[in-house]
Amino acid sequence: MTLCQRCVLPETFPGSDLDPGGQCAFCRARPAGTDDQAVRKRTRDRFEQLVGQVRGRSGHHCLMAYSGGKDSTYTLMLLRRKYGLRVLAVTFDNGFLSPAAFDNARRTVEALDTEHLIVKPRIEFLRKLFAAVAVENPFPARAIARASPVCNVCMGLAKGIFLKLAIEKQIPILAYGWSPGQAPPRAGLFRLNAAMVREMQESRLAPLAAIAGDELHDYLLDELSLTGLSDYPYSANPLSFLDYDERKILAAIAVLGWKPPADTDGNSTNCRLNLLATRLHLRQFGFHPYAFEIAGLVRGGFMSRAEGLAKLEDLGSIEQAEAVAGKLGLEAGVVP
Numbered sequence: 001m002t003l004c005q006r007c008v009l010p011e012t013f014p015g016s017d018l019d020p021g022g023q024c025a026f027c028r029a030r031p032a033g034t035d036d037q038a039v040r041k042r043t044r045d046r047f048e049q050l051v052g053q054v055r056g057r058s059g060h061h062c063l064m065a066y067s068g069g070k071d072s073t074y075t076l077m078l079l080r081r082k083y084g085l086r087v088l089a090v091t092f093d094n095g096f097l098s099p100a101a102f103d104n105a106r107r108t109v110e111a112l113d114t115e116h117l118i119v120k121p122r123i124e125f126l127r128k129l130f131a132a133v134a135v136e137n138p139f140p141a142r143a144i145a146r147a148s149p150v151c152n153v154c155m156g157l158a159k160g161i162f163l164k165l166a167i168e169k170q171i172p173i174l175a176y177g178w179s180p181g182q183a184p185p186r187a188g189l190f191r192l193n194a195a196m197v198r199e200m201q202e203s204r205l206a207p208l209a210a211i212a213g214d215e216l217h218d219y220l221l222d223e224l225s226l227t228g229l230s231d232y233p234y235s236a237n238p239l240s241f242l243d244y245d246e247r248k249i250l251a252a253i254a255v256l257g258w259k260p261p262a263d264t265d266g267n268s269t270n271c272r273l274n275l276l277a278t279r280l281h282l283r284q285f286g287f288h289p290y291a292f293e294i295a296g297l298v299r300g301g302f303m304s305r306a307e308g309l310a311k312l313e314d315l316g317s318i319e320q321a322e323a324v325a326g327k328l329g330l331e332a333g334v335v336p
Contacts, residue, residue, distance in 0.1 A: 001286075007295035008308040012286035014145050030299055036185050043188040043241040050189070050234060051083050054172045061085040062173040063166045063233075065158065066109075066116070067092070068101035069270035072177030073108050073258050074249045075238050079175060080112045087112075087175075090165060092158035093120035095127070096273035096324060100261035104270075107257035119161050125215055129153050129208060130273065131328045134280055138207035146182075148289040150277035156204030160219030163197065166233045167225075175236045180244050181296030188240035192232040197221055244302050266314025267294075275321040276328075276335060283336040288312045 002011045005022035017025040054061045062079055066072050066089035079085045089109055091097075109116040133139075133149035143152050166174045174192070176183070201220055209216055221229075250260075261269060267290040268274040281289040288294075294311055297303040303311075315321075321335045 003309075004295070006305070007298040008305060008312060009291055009295040010287050013291055014141060024295075026295065027299060036300070039185040040188075040241040043185050047189050047236060047238065047241065048083075050173065050236075051085065055084065057172075059086070060088045060115075060169060060171045062087045062175050062236075063162060063169070063171045064089045065092075065162050065174070065176045066090060066105065067177070067270045068097065068105035068108075069177070069268065070246075070249055070253060070258070070260075071179055071239060071269075073104065073253045073256065075175060075177035076108065076114065077112060077253060077256065078238055078242065080114060085173075087114050088165075088169070088171065089114050089116045090162060091116070091118045092154070092161060093118050094130075094154050094157075094271070094273060095120070095123045096327075097270055098261040098263050098272055100259065100263070101270035104258045104261075108253070111256040117165075121157065121218075122215075125212070127328055129157075129211055131330060132211045133208075134276070134325075134328065134330060134334070137284065138211075140203060140207075143203055144281075144285060144289075146289075146292055148274075148277040148281040150273060150280070151289065152204055153208065154271075154273070156200070156208070157219050159200060160205060160221075163192070163233075164219075164221065167221075167229065170231075172233050173236050174233045175238065177239060178237045179293060179297060180240050180300055180302055181293035183237040183240040184296070185241050188237045189234060191234050194226040194229070194232075197232075198226055246303065263317070263320055265316030266311040272320060272324055275316045276324040278315055279318075279321055279336045280334075 002018060004018060004024035004027055006027045009016045009024045009026060011018050015025055062085045064076050064079060064087050066076055068091060076087060076089055079087050091105060130150050130153060133153055137144065137149045139149055139152050147155065162174055205216060205220060263272055265275055265278060278289055294308040298305050298308040318335060325334050
């Protein structure tokens with residue numbers, strides 16, 4: 001497979017359009033040396049202004065989508081120690097989180113003196129969804145370019161839970177630990193609105209309706225809530241506008257007691273389901289589901305090309321991927 005010579009995007013990625021010199025369309029649109037510092041500073045300034053406004057209020061200032069992985073752990077640490085926010089950390093338990101991720105989460109919230117809520121849907125409900133999308137993808141191409149069908153299920157359900165909790169508890173900031181490869185600086189801070197939520201629900205959750213049935217409504221805002229709500233929370237992705245260096249992040253969170261799991265792959269530090277999802281995505285679509293994120297990190301100077309390639313090549317243990325497939329009830333031999 002031919003890869004972009006500047007980042008790691010493969011020729012099979014939608015819209016990559018490698019030129020004769022081996023450079024992809026995304027690299028041509030962002031020439032070497034392009035500096036996002038001005039955008040990052042403006043977004044950071046806006047976030048700090050928002051923090052100043054909410055810090056004096058009662059209750060939680062921020063709901064953190066906390067997976068127990070390295071980036072969300074570091075983000076939670078920044079929210080608590082750098083910005084002094086009262087945070088409700090919420091973990092979506094998809095039934096396949098590494099035991100090490102739970103240990104890391106427990107040590108982290110205790111070290112940061114943070115309230116922690118774990119939300120776990122019915123395991124048969126989750127298995128049914130994961131098994132169905134593993135066999136046949138229901139999501140649009142734009143969603144599949146950024147994540148595997150299995151991960152789209154998780155993200156859709158988790159985002160629905162986080163948003164409903166933030167609205168119910170009147171928490172003004174909903175924070176995620178997306179890397180700069182997942183969320184560019186311009187997407188670092190914005191106020192959610194009905195149109196955005198409706199689009200998310202239609203692209204990530206509506207395709208699951210035929211599989212999930214009425215239980216899916218637990219993760220959706222109904223039309224009355226969408227149109228009648230005037231005070232939506234802000235969505236914040238602090239790592240998109242703050243310094244991002246994986247080595248420094250790992251060193252910082254190690255002080256909290258965070259340890260890398262031994263049962264995940266090169267692109268997840270919390271979820272074993274990824275071991276299966278990535279392999280299935282590669283076979284079905286011909287490109288790695290993390291290719292866009294890693295290419296963005298390489299292109300932005302946050303990671304070397306060699307480091308990016310190493311991440312994409314690390315698919316983790318095939319035996320553990322087969323164990324995940326077995327837990328989903330998939331036929332033997334489904335793992336590529």
